Amino acid sequence: MKETRQGMTIIVKTITRLTVGLIFLYGIYIVLHGHLTPGGGFAGGVIMALAFIHLMIAFGKETALKKLSQAKAAFLENLGALMFLSVAALGFSGGYFFYNFIKKGMPFHLLSAGIIPLCNIAICLKVGAGLFSIFVTLLILNNTGRKK
Amino acid sequence: MLELHLLLLFMIVAAVVAVEIKDLLSSVIAVGAVGLGVSLSFLLLKAPDLAITQLVVEILCLIILIRATINKDLPLVKDGRWFFNTLSTLSFLAVFLLFAYFALKSLPVFGKPIMRIAEVYLKEGLAKTGAANLVAAIILDFRGYDTLGEATVLFTAVIGVMAVMRKVGRIRK
Amino acid sequence: MSVYFLCLVLFSIGLYCTLRKRNIIKIVIGLGIIEYAVNLFFVLVGYKMAGRSPILSPNQAIENMVDPIPQALVLTAIVIGLAVTALIVAIALRIYEKYGTFDITKIKRLHG
Incomplete structure (x- = not known):
């Protein structure tokens, strides 16, 4: 990340550079272990969106939008929605909508519980990308809104 | 459950502060205190x-609400017609609380819920879904339609925000 | 029972704020307080005295867990609440841009 004029002071930028990767990693952990420990797609998606928002507040708009542009966020959100629907529709291969068609596997292991980790990933993409694009949309208007 | 009572009292105080304080930024921060109290409860x-x-x-x-209130020259909004507005609001609240009292009387006692469906989920959840977190098993397997509806609502809200906030295609005077 | 009553008081404060205040941001805040109170009430109804959280761990028998269904319902409701709050804030920002105020009694006048 190169220095830009925008954003906050050098202290905030240094701390952000150290922490934002850890926050993102924590979000991934929360999503992938959603079927074993507390967490899941909703919380993990919001945490990953917050990592990007943290970057945006500390470094200014351009740096964060270079990492994840608005078009990319929209693509990710659509990907999440389609993935969730297709996982649900693939259940018709075994019987009905939302049928758990993958083998359950050993309980209390990472690769278990059939479709639930896949659904968690889909929901994480949907929630994270959706909230990020909401925030970007609100932010862009707020900077250029005319004053009376 | 003494700590739960204390937390609820803290949340009520924070809510009263959030409602009655004049400065909008302080009000938003007080709402953040209410939300953290809910999280702890x-x-x-x-x-x-x-x-x-x-x-x-x-x-x-909190970030979204602060972005909405900061950098704005906020005029002080006066609450006009003080007596009439407060009286009508309080009378509506009294009617509401009367009905809420009758509804609360027929609820099960705190700490002893009726768990007819939940017992089945708790007993057979691990064998049927293989997930150790039973809440995840319910929202993504037993009741997947709920989550599908939630995804639809979220998608609609995102599209709504973008439609309200769009720049291109808006006719300028 | 006193816990239910305190939760109802929290709801009433939010309802009063929504009905009485004239600032749009205050109305959004009132709606947020109502949402917190309703979510909390759902979880309170499902609580079992001295219960455990509904997450299984190996080599442990299932006994005396709290009700997981209200938790599953509230989990989706929290995220929906955030999206709805963002939508209301977007509309409020548009109103501020057009009329220059957050006062709901001032926005009735028509700009030709």
Whole structure:
């Protein structure tokens, strides 16, 4: 990340550079272990969106939008929605909508519980990308809104 | 459950501060205090999934509300017709509380819920879905339609925000 | 029972704020307080005295867990609440841009 004029002071930028990767990693952990420990797609998606928002507040708009542009966020959100629907529709291969068609596997292991980790990933993409694009949309208007 | 009572009292005080304070930024911060109280109460009520989600959602909600109020020249909004407005609001609240009293009387006692469906889920959840976190098993397997509807609502809200906020295609005077 | 009553008081404060205040941001805040109270009430109804959280761990028998269904319902409701709050804030920002105020009694006048 190169220095830009925008954003906050050098202290905030240094701390952000150290922490934002850890926050993102924590979000991934929360999503992938959603079927074993507390967490899941909703919380993990919001945490990953917050990592990007943290970057945006500390470094200014351009740096964060270079990492994840608005078009990319929209693509990710659509990907999440389609993935969730297709996982649900693939259940018709075994019987009905939302049928758990993958083998359950050993309980209390990472690769278990059939479709639930896949659904968690889909929901994480949907929630994270959706909230990020909401925030970007609100932010862009707020900077250029005319004053009376 | 003394700590739960104390947390609820703290949340009520924070809510009163949020409603009655003049400065909008302080009001938003007081709402953040209410949300953190809700998150802590979820933790006390043995719902760790909800505690995590409420905490992060509260942070994002606070950021959005602060972006809405900061950098604005905020004129002081006066509440006109003080007597009539307060009287009508309080009378509506009295009617509401009367009906709420009758509804609360027929609820089960706190701490002894009716768990007819939940017993089946708790007993057979691990064998049927293989997930150790039973809340995840319910929202993504037993009741997947709920989550599908939630995804639809979220998608609609995103499209709504973009439609309200769009720049291109808007006719300028 | 006193816990239910305190939760109802929290709801009433939010309802009063929504009905009485004239600032749009205050109305959004009132709606947020109502949402918190309703979510909390759902989880309170499902609480079992001295219960455990509904997450299984190996080599442990299932006994005396709290009700997981209200938790599952509230988990989706929290995220929906955030999206709805963002939508209301977007509309409020548009109103501020057009009329220059957050006062709901001032926005009735028509700009030709």
